[in-house]
Amino acid sequence: MDKFRHYRLEDFLFDDEFKDWVLNDGKLSGSIWEEVLSHFPEKSSDLEKAALLIREWKQIPSALTDEQMHADIRNILNDSEKREKSGRRSRMEFLRYAAAAVLGLSLAGFLLYQRYPSSPATKPEAQLMEDRIEIANQEGVDKELNLPDGSFVKLSPGSVISYRVGFAKANERSVMLEGKAYFEVVRDTLRPFQVLSGELTTRVLGTRFTVQSGEDNISVTVSSGKVAVASSGEEAENVVLYPNQTVVYKPSEKSLTKVLAREPVVLDPEELKGAFAFDEEPVADILRALEKAYGIPIRFDEPSLRNCQVTLPFREEPFYQKLEVLCRTIKASYKITGQEVVIESAGCD
């Protein structure tokens, strides 16, 4: 513990344990950093700045635009083909290259078909159907896979995903899903990504979300980024979803309903940073911070809460638990109407 006595900003940043702790969600309670702060409370400013920096660093945007990246990749691929073609005409030694060396575009399709055997003798999971590739998860655990564009999918047991052979090159990247899957979609503004599940189409640019189709409803929940969800048919509706929102589609009613996610995640940890020092704060300020931290609207009647003050540190409890504790403290209650939280209170006089 003594070594932390002389810790300054650069020491926190240098410390591997600190960095890993920040990046794995930074829960203060139970961590050594809580102890450090209780021994040396004057370090809290440097500690928080270091945590902020570490998180911010990860968010630094790329210096490369999508267009430029795709153009460069196309150039590389084209150039490599050109060289091989011209090399072939003048050199017989090409035979020395590995047997699977590409002999030209016309054979690329053939190699692809070879990789997915049509007879289900050994691995029946990936089959070639017409010009689609279908992957089913027949195991009891999540199945992780990559789509041709680099996107990542976690397919739940019993679920099936399929896409066309020319997936990554088409104007839109489109997959069909039966069951449940979690997606991390590679950002590509030139080629929107869409998931078709039953009558629902979910469209994204690059983001993380979960689609789940069940017996009597289909739901989509967004973890990060934003997503447009549309139902098809005569009464087609559409809706834009942000993080911590879920949309539930009922085919029987053809209705799209937006609700709050069952387990909201903190979107802006910065807002709760001061939560370690909630000392006789007016509850209205705390509610506003909570709203910004989770991106979930919280409505309350400010005048009636005027005299309510709270001294409680938020730690890492789930969103609804924070609400409950807060309400109990000021003898209020909350309810969820649509996608908002509404606080009802008789006041604190």
Place this chain on the structure above:
Amino acid sequence: MDKRDNDIWDAFRQGDREAFELLLLRYYRALFDYGLRFQPDPDQLRDDLHDLMISLWERRAFLQPTEHLKLYLFKALRHQIFRGKQRLASSESLNAELADTLEVNDWNASEEDEQIRTLHIQKVMRRLTRRQQEILHLRFFEDLTHAEIAELLNISRPAVANLLYTALKAFRSLWKGEFFPLLLFLMTQ
């Protein structure tokens, strides 16, 4: 190592073009953002990247399996760039040093705040030496361990620790000047 990386690399070495494309889609951007740390001229960097990828593809039958694909590619890029730099006339390399363009990718509006904060990090970074920028990028953006950085830069682990610590001290003293205006900005939101 990531099982997906394993498959991609194996397929690439066997001449699978789809794997080549997948490899590029997965790593081109990271290579570019890393390469900028020591090759600030983006056009020259893209040429280097192009040459590197072509060369890897042409040599694919002779490449070995690797434990950490991204690290391997980073090393290859460094090698490619520094080999090229040795051939540069001194006036050209001076131009390369002066060139300092940064295109900020435009994400959606709600991330504006984050953009502003990270612009501050980038502003401070640009005032550090090339080497310092590189090591901070490897540690905080790419999340490499000391051991991985040592392997990549071909220096010892204590040397990495030294470099990193000096870079952090330099960063901190430049950052303090930037931070207070930033704090005021955040508080008025």
